[in-house]
Amino acid sequence: MNVCVASLCKAKQLEKAEIVIVDGIRIGLQPDVVTYNTLIAAYCRFVGIDAGYSILHRMKDAGINPDVITYNALIAGATRYSLLSKCLDLFDEMLEMRILPDIWSYNTLMNCFFKFGKPDEAYRVFQDILLKNISVHSATFNILINGLCMNGYTENALMLFRSLKCHGFIPQLVTYNILIHGLCKSGRGNVAREFLNELVELGHIPNAITYTTVMKCCFRYRQFEEGLKIFAEMRNKGYTYDAFAYCTVASMLLKTGRITEANEYLGYIITSGFTIDIVSFNTIFNLYCKEGQLDNAYTLLYEAENGGLESDKYTHAILIDGLCRTGNFQEAQQQLNRMSVTGFDSNLVAWNSFINGLCKTGQLDYATHIFESMDTRDSVSYSTMVRGLCQARRFRAASKLLLSCIRGGMNILKSDKRIVIDGLRSCGLTHEARKVQSKIQMAKLLHY
DNA sequence: CGGATGGCGC
Structure with a gap:
């Protein structure tokens, strides 16, 4: 039985x-x-x-x-x-x-702490395992490596990996998948490549997870054709038995403006008989929203929700972006407010999307008001506002914001800093430009 | 019988 x-x-x-x-x-x-x-x-x-x-x-x-x-x-x-x-x-x-x-109780607990962004506590669990003389499982190390990577300790993860190998630990395919993913996320695609070669040399056969991870890595580094080639290889090998990789490809195509192709891949998702979960739904939903087909998007959402699919914070962020793109700021605002009462607060991306929409349409005061009323802001929020203010040639306000962002220990893109400095100069505010530049330099020295 | 890795939003 x-x-x-x-x-x-x-x-x-x-x-x-x-x-x-x-x-x-x-x-x-x-x-x-x-x-x-x-x-x-x-x-x-x-x-x-x-x-x-x-x-x-x-x-x-x-x-x-x-x-x-x-x-x-x-x-x-x-x-x-x-x-x-x-x-x-x-x-x-x-x-x-x-x-x-047993070891799996500890493994699971450790994984839980890592997932919650508490690497110190996770590490304490690991020490507990050693202290209690419980014999570790290879997954213990995999969880450690993954947890370190996901919490910004990629370098430590690499050191751990290397020292484990010296001690006779034979990395499994999952170990490599974890490392490649972590390295890619932290911007070290070149090292990820090396590990891809290494795993093959060790006799491992890349699986669907390896392919999807490497493909996404390519897209991240704007090697689109390379990534698509990997996808083609993956398909030829019959590794596309779920919608994971299709979602990655479709969203890349959408982001780079290749709408027709994106449509094609989304078509595969729909006709291939994969279970449409919330992630693949969001990918399709995003296409409608980006194309400005809000009516179709709403219909799709309605049908999905009736079918028992529960929308998540991605769905909301996509919808808000779509509403902004079509100029429905009032509805976007309402949706955002509704979101905070239904438990989707802290959906920073959605709020960023909203201020982005406002900035793009020149509603700078409205955007500033929203920006100031947000309970949390990240570097994207600042970048968006800074770019918006520069576009409206409000360079002084932009530089003020840029500096307060840096003071808060957040870093924004170099190109965005450039826009501010160049903007100040173009207005003849050379002195201010130089001041901003030196403050940026100073922050660099203090932070690193 | 359990337990580690991949996909979507600014």
């Missing part, structure tokens, strides 16, 4: 799995801890953490005690849904129940 339940759960057929269990009970087979653990993992993955909990209760009611695997599945579920405190509670609960955590 357990084998059957497991394979149904893997295939997301939870109702069928439940039927098998009921049938089993009818012929005298009682579900055991393995059956429940399988169910808990599947419910956490496909339905939600509460669904996982309800199985836990069912299990306890049936007189079966949870074990370490039960808790690991729940902790992983809590991590998936970004519930840090729930992870910690579960870990404590496990200890209280005198269930000894």
Whole structure:
């Protein structure tokens, strides 16, 4: 029965799995801890953490005690849904129940801390593993390397990787995938390339994840044709069994103005029978919004939501950008305000999109007002405003903003700084231009 | 029976 339940759960057929269990009970087979653990993992993955909990209760009611695997599945579920405190509670609960955590409990907890941007605490978990003399799993190192990369410690991740190799650790394909991704994200595409060669030399065969990662890396460095070549190779090898890579390609095409081609690839997503999840939906939705087909976009959104797809912060940001592009600033503003009441606040990208739209249409005072009322701002917010002010030839205001951005420890693009300085000069404000330049230099010295 | 890697927005 357990084998059957497991394979149904893997295939997301939870109702069928439940039927098998009921049938089993009818012929005298009682579900055991393995059956429940399988169910808990599947419910956490496909339905939600509460669904996982309800199985836990069912299990306890049936007189079966949870074990370490039960808790690991729940902790992983809590991590998936970004519930840090729930992870910690579960870990404590496990200890209280005198269930000894295994390496995977620690791995999962460590991964959870990394995911929440708490690398120090994650590292403490790792030290705990060593202290308690629990033998590590290769995944422990993979999680460490990934966590370090994702939290801006790419250099440390590289050092760890190299020292592990010296100690006889044989990197797996996942290890390379993680490293390549991390290196690319931190702007070290050249090192990523080296690792791509290395993994092949070591006899690994790149998988769909490797291809998608490398392809995105190419796009990041504006090597579009190179990336498309990788995609073609990936398709030839039959590695496009999901929409992941198609989304990357389509959004690159859209961003570079190759609308017709983007349309083509999105067509594949729709006709290939892939499950349209929120990410692929957003990619398609973005096409309609960028083309200014807001009516079609709304229809699509309506249909998707009726079909049970839940929009996320990406959906909202795309919509707001679309509304701005079509000049519907009032509706964009309303949507933004609605967003903050429905829990999508801190959607900085959407707000940035809005001020960008306002700046592009010369509504600088309105943009400034919004910018000042935002509770958080990032370097994009500043860049957008700075560029907008320069375009309106309000160079003094732009330089003031630029300096306050730098004082806040945020860095904006060199080209944006250039625009301000050149602008000041073009107005004959040579003295101010020089002042800004020296302040930028000073900030550089102080920060690095 | 669980647990690590890839896709979308300014």
